[in-house]
Amino acid sequence: MKRVLSTLLLLASLGSSALAQSPITLNVALDKPTGNISPHMWGVFFEDINLGADGGIYAELVKNRSFEFDQPWMGWKKLENGPEGSYLLLNDGKRKGNKRYLRIHSAANLKLGLQNEGFRGMGVKAGAAYEFSVQYQSAAKGMKIHVELLDQQNKVIGTAELPLESVGSWSEAAVKFPANQTTDKAKLNVWFTGTGTLDVDMLSLFPVDTWKGRPKGLRKDMVQMLADMKPGFIRFPGGCIVEGRDLANRFQWKKTVGPITERELIINRWNTEFSHRLTPDYFQTFGLGFYEYFLLAEDIGASPVPILNCGMACQFNTGEVVPLDELDTYVQDALDLIEFANGTTATKWGK
Template structure:
């Protein structure tokens, strides 16, 4: 009886193995058919100042409304004693400052206090550079970082005296070392002398910034960008390029030169969504085009600036009067030409000299420029045409990026693509914030695109879960699946950037987002790790990968599988990416066909991103809940037999060696 049971068990196991073998998905990579070159710009980053992405985020300034230029001049500030607002300051485009005077009694006090962006985050042992433009003879102030919620004896946990002695405006600095960690500190300034003192451009930065640049970028956020290994960096937006109206469009010329004289701009994102309303959200332009170019260079990414085409946001403006007439576009076109000169021009040119004066005499080697964001209708190609003509004439080597509008399909999309072809733009910017069903259905989106027309820039995309419009693993998995189609079609898709990039946990207007942060910490989402895995493993050339002689793009009969393969000629690696979007294990037999007799596959690696809880993501409290995990994998000759777990994104990498 026991023998009988053993025999039945063995037969069942054998039958199960046979069934397993029969059901394995046979994928074939044609290693001897090296395909299209994958552009260095293939995977990159898109920055927009939304969700406090710049001021209060990547731009490391800790003081809100530092030049008292907000429409409500003391927004972000508390004043006490004898404080007056003045408007004849030393900086033409930021004329406001405060005058501190004697409070009138020896036991009273005059001063100002700033709340920062949702508080001022400081870390124990870290140094912070306070600077201010001041004017006054034989005067003193005391600069303090205070615990705004303290129950102790002393609110101030660090303070320093500063002597001010100048009839003319002069910048003063002092470094404060924090003895505590406090995410919600305030900055307080007391007038400690008996005279009168003027203060302007009150500033506080961490000393330890990205690349050690004085008053630069927040280090952890910039490092997160660098770690994706981006090939392109699109900036400064997005909808802020258009502005709610022409007055509030993003004007690059106002963002360069001394930061003290860069004027305030209203950020459309503080009022676009009244259910997420932030009336203190403005752009100081402290992080301007020079800083964007510099960051691009730091990351090794091609800069892609986007400029207004003279059309304000069409979602918010129906009247023709809200836009620039085509015949009046001269200054806007000149702005585009001047930007190219600023980026690339000789130091003897007007704008090239300004770049050199700002500390970068060498060219930024700009190759791309975008004109317009999500415009649509006949107005857009009519406005774009004179830009194309002027740029082609002055700078024929610059590649121009046009737009297919705000949607991934539909009437406007179908109208604009032929128009972009007529204008012979180099790339067309497509945007798609879409649900899971869209990403599952669009794995072969670019398979039949025109190979002779403009190339594709997937400039803004993210998977938005149905009823789950927040970051979660399943959305990231479907993004990874969709991206196999981008990679397979690298001959037509030259750029792709997830959006939005940043979000402050207390100040977001839009989600999901790639990187979340508070005043002291940041977290990289599952979507971030998908982008990073593609950025680090993009290879140099596409390789054909098929299953039953079809591309693996989630089609009917493919059991929710998506896959792509690349060859990296520099590292001699074959890299295969597979997304299993189904809810069951998928046996996989992967054959590397076309290898030469003496070729051998070695150093096998398997990198997996998966989560049992599809609604889960990394958080500030648990930033490493879902991260890529690498293991070794062996291959039998040229065939890899594996099982891909449900709801999993996985990469297989092998190095090719040749025995002579």
């Protein structure tokens, strides 16, 4: 048996040696394809992981802009304390989606302020313009807002004044200003001056030069990289992130469309996933929602492949499964999404 095995190995060795010495010519006729490959065979898969959406392709620079994180002051710090009641965080159950807002009260022309750290810092470029905006309400005029961009040494590298003209119901004010220095670790100061009471929410900072110039849109450089790949499809908003750690925190597409101020923030399922690398500031604001995903796909010439929850939470976490007699909601979500994407403006979800 050993002699037979040795003989076979010798023959195999001689054969492979002969093949290695024989030249092989492979002719490829590029002008004569034998079959068509669908352009939808390759594409991109997007998931909000590693700050992929908030802090990534979604160009918002302010973290926790509406105080909706589980810890509402996360990302913020007070620059001046003032007397008790100068900063009051309110929770209004009548507001849709975004229930918290901050009340600033200055009884004696105090200078009160907030600082936001951004997503591990704010990346800004010298000469580029940025737009600060805020939702506010006040019973009377008397308060003003002054904003500053600071570098890592706390040097002011951009500044603007924001007069508040409206009185009564919630309004939005915005101002554009340039940065005079490039840094990837900028911070934003928001100062409140004057006398009175001012409610503020959705304190926001975006680059003016976004993808296709859309206000409060996506990062131009990152979307361009996706477009340059010429993907046949874009799958969104992810895999595990759609399931959620439990069904209560699953991705629900209907909560990601409509006015930005009414989109209900939820915790990102990657927030506490890895005990050795916790990211307690990882949430989903849904400024990048299903409408924006569809628009992105259209912009880069890719077919949209939306992913929906089928009634099951991540099996690696809780593994929750919805009872069969409660599955209708999930089926209806899928049907409504088809109408949202393809329906006319006369339909409920297509309008």
